[in-house]
Amino acid sequence: MARQSKPFALARLFAALADPTRLRLLNLMAEREVCVCYFVEILQQGQPKISRHLAYLRNAGIVSARREGKWMHYSIRRPRDAAANSILDAVFATFENNREMQADSLRLLRACCKPELLALQRAPVPSALHSEAQ
Amino acid sequence: MARQSKPFALARLFAALADPTRLRLLNLMAEREVCVCYFVEILQQGQPKISRHLAYLRNAGIVSARREGKWMHYSIRRPRDAAANSILDAVFATFENNREMQADSLRLLRACCKPELLALQRAPVPSALHSEAQ
């Protein structure tokens, strides 16, 4: 069996990107840490589904999690590998020209300005958004 | 059920990239059209396996095939979609810094200079290689 470590590592990254829900999650995290509860509301998908996809991304090393009380905040974790990093750059660049992704981002902005519109009470507002949405 | 055409299309591209054998095939095709027989010899993998992966890439619209007598030549097919295109650019860029991929490319160069070393007689030499290997 021939060794082919690098191709395998790259393939693993692409597998992590090979799902529309995971791409949408990554897009929402592009510039900020986001709480799970927002993912659920904005993507309008079941909470276990969101959690499973976040776990997948965490396993793939693309995302890291931080607990804050009851809430879990997820954020992009830049890979140590330069190749993976440049590919992620390209991916995020395409998000900026994508209608659906922009729509998701807008929903996140709005939700954070008026969290009372969601099913959430006292949901944590990502600090990075205060300045952006001003 | 919400529409999310674009994320689905992107995810499909990544699924096509999520396999080490397919990545190696794409790398070999990066700058030239390549005959199936070379893939088999260089990657040292069974012919049906190579063919199946090439069919997958063709289905995903990343690659196109051209028949020439008994031989099938495969080459990169640049996607119409700008997003997919820029991602492919990033992918090929990482190939250039990847040891394993460079080793594969070298093996292709050598095989084309001395096709008699392979199990192939009268294998077609990719025209693009004449100038590169001079």
Add this chain to the structure above:
DNA sequence: AAATTATATACGCCTTGACAAATATATTCT
């Protein structure tokens, strides 16, 4: 401590796709 809230994991079901081995197809050679 009991109830509530937020998130994660387990379970069962189903689809996709990877593989090897066998077989089919297409083209060329004799």
Add this chain to the structure above:
DNA sequence: AGAATATATTTGTCAAGGCGTATATAATTT
């Protein structure tokens, strides 16, 4: 036409992973 060559597809098996439902865990509130 028949044999040989190059490639593609089929078949059967297996593992990964997607989904919804149910349940477990963790932190907070009362």
